[in-house]
Amino acid sequence: MSYCHALIVDDDAFSMQFLSELMQEMNFKVTKADSARKALEHLREKKIDIVISDLVMPEMDGLKLLEKIKEVDDEIPFVMVTGYPSVSGAVASMKSGASGYLTKPYTPDELKRCLSEAVKNKALANGHAAAKGILVGLSISIIIWSLIVGGIVSIFST
Numbered sequence: 001m002s003y004c005h006a007l008i009v010d011d012d013a014f015s016m017q018f019l020s021e022l023m024q025e026m027n028f029k030v031t032k033a034d035s036a037r038k039a040l041e042h043l044r045e046k047k048i049d050i051v052i053s054d055l056v057m058p059e060m061d062g063l064k065l066l067e068k069i070k071e072v073d074d075e076i077p078f079v080m081v082t083g084y085p086s087v088s089g090a091v092a093s094m095k096s097g098a099s100g101y102l103t104k105p106y107t108p109d110e111l112k113r114c115l116s117e118a119v120k121n122k123a124l125a126n127g128h129a130a131a132k133g134i135l136v137g138l139s140i141s142i143i144i145w146s147l148i149v150g151g152i153v154s155i156f157s158t
Contacts, residue, residue, distance in 0.1 A: 004119065005029045005046065009039040009053035009065065010081070015104065019052060019081070022108055026115070036060035036068075043072060050099075050118060055082035055089055066096050077118035081106070 006028040010016040013034070020030045031046060033039035036057060042048065051069060055062040066078050077099040082089060085103035093101050099118035102110060 004049040005031065007031050007033065007039055007042055007046075007048045007051045009033045009036060009051065009057070009062070011035060011054060011057045015054065015081075015083075019111075022111055023052075023115075025108075026112060036062075036065040039065060040068060040072075043069060048076060050077045050079070050115065052079045052081060052115075055080050055093065056084055063092055063096055066093070066098060070097050079114055079118055 006023050008016055008019050008023070008030060009032075010019065011034055016032050016034065020032055023030050028050075031042050031048070033042055036053075036059065039051070039053070043051075051065075053062045053065055057065075060068075062080050062082070066080070069076055069078060074097070078097065079100040079102060080089075080093040080098045081102045081104060083104040090101045100114040102114050106114075
């Protein structure tokens with residue numbers, strides 16, 4: 001995985017440190033926040049490529065943080081992590097725009113797979129946007145060339 005700047009948000013210091021060490025081993029630059037409020041401050045100050053956040057936190061939970069981050073930058077991949085897994089929590093996370101959902105405890109392989117999917121999906125989404133731009137450009141070019149060729153044909157056919 002290439003160099004990415006990850007923001008880890010968790011009110012549990014042990015969980016945050018464990019995740020931070022795993023991500024640094026995977027060549028991520030890591031910024032840590034022990035609250036959603038601090039995470040939003042970091043997001044305003046730094047270029048963040050991916051956010052990994054705990055779901056259950058005091059003051060502002062992971063879902064509310066996800067909502068606020070998507071208001072700032074809709075393209076940042078967001079992975080929700082929880083020690084209180086539930087189907088409703090997973091569904092709410094994904095409906096809100098999370099790129100992944102992990103339950104604690106997770107293995108390093110599960111984390112790598114989830115992060116790889118999140119980053120890959122962002123790259124694909126960006127690629128689709130570029131492809132749409134190319135198609136629009138080609139469509140406009142075809143119309144312009146049709147007008148030019150049509151004009152030339154009409155000149156020579158009279």
